[in-house]
Amino acid sequence: MSLAAIRSALEGALNTITPAIATAWENMPYTPTTGVPFQQAFLLPAQPDNIEIGPGYVEQGILAVNLFYPKGVQGSSYLGAAPATARAALIRAKFPFGASFSSGGVTVNIIATPEIGPARPEDDRYMVPVRTRWRAHI
Numbered sequence: 001m002s003l004a005a006i007r008s009a010l011e012g013a014l015n016t017i018t019p020a021i022a023t024a025w026e027n028m029p030y031t032p033t034t035g036v037p038f039q040q041a042f043l044l045p046a047q048p049d050n051i052e053i054g055p056g057y058v059e060q061g062i063l064a065v066n067l068f069y070p071k072g073v074q075g076s077s078y079l080g081a082a083p084a085t086a087r088a089a090l091i092r093a094k095f096p097f098g099a100s101f102s103s104g105g106v107t108v109n110i111i112a113t114p115e116i117g118p119a120r121p122e123d124d125r126y127m128v129p130v131r132t133r134w135r136a137h138i
Contacts, residue, residue, distance in 0.1 A: 001104070002059055002106055002136065002138045003043070003045055003059065004104065005103045005104030005105065005106035005136075006043065006045075006059060006061075006103075006106060006108050006134070006136050007043045008103035008104060009101040009102055009103035009104075009106065009107075009108045010043065010063045010101060010108060010132075010134065011025070011041060011043075012101070012103060013094060013095070013101045014041055014063070014065065014091070014094070016094070017090050017091065017094050021037050021038055021039055021087070022036065022037075022038040022039070023038065023039050023040070023041055024038060024039070024040040024041070025041055026041065026042050026043065032068065032125075034070075034124070035070050036070070037067070037068060037069045037070065037083065037084070037087070038068050039065050039066065039067050039068065039087070040065065040066040040068070041063070041064070041065050042063075042064040042065075042066075043061065043062075043063060043064075044061050044062040044063075044064050045059065045060075045061040046060050046061045046062070047060075048060070048138075049135075056137060056138060057137075057138055058135050058136065058137055058138065059135070059136045059138055060111075060133075060134065060135045060136075061133075061134060062131050062132065062133055062134070063095070063131070063132040063134060064129065064130075064131055064132075065091055065129070065130045065131075065132070066127055066128070066129050066130075067084050067087050067088060067127065067128045067129075067130065068122065068125040068126070068127050069083050069084040069087075069125060069126045069127075069128075070124065070125060070126070071121065071124055071125060071126050072126070081119060081126065081128075084119065084126055084127075084128040085116075085128065087128075088116045088128050088130050089116075091114060091130045091132070092113065092114045092116065092130070095110050095114050095132045096110065096113065097110055097111070097112055097113045098110060106136050106138065107136060107137075108134050108135070108136045109134065109135050109136065110132060110133070110134055111133050111134060111135050112132075112133045114130055114131060114132040114133075115130070115131040115132075115133075116128065116129075116130055117129035117130070117131065
C-alpha cells in the first residue's frame, strides 16, 4: 500500500496549488472544457531501490503533470506561452528539491528540482510537461 500513500501525498500537495485549475486524475473520467486550461496528473513508479540488506526498500519515481492551455487566440487571456509557463513555475515552487510530503505513514521526498519540459501543440491545446522526481523509504 506504499504506492497508494505516495500517490495520496503527492496528489494532495498538487491539489493545494492556487489558483486551482481542473485536474484529470489518473483512471478517472474527465472531459475538458473548450477554452479552459487543465492539468493531467500521473504517478510513474520506477524500479524500487534495495539500498541495504533488510526489510526496507526505497520506492522512487516521477509525478508527471501535463499542463494543457488553449492555443493562443487574439483577445484571449491565455495568449502565448506565459500562462502555461507560470503554472509550471507554481508546480516547481510547490515541489522544491528537499521538500517532503506525508500520507498514511509514508514520507515522500523530492529529490530534484522539477523539470519543465519543452512545450508542444496537442490538438487545440498548448501542452507543457512538468516532471517531479521523488523517493520514499519504506
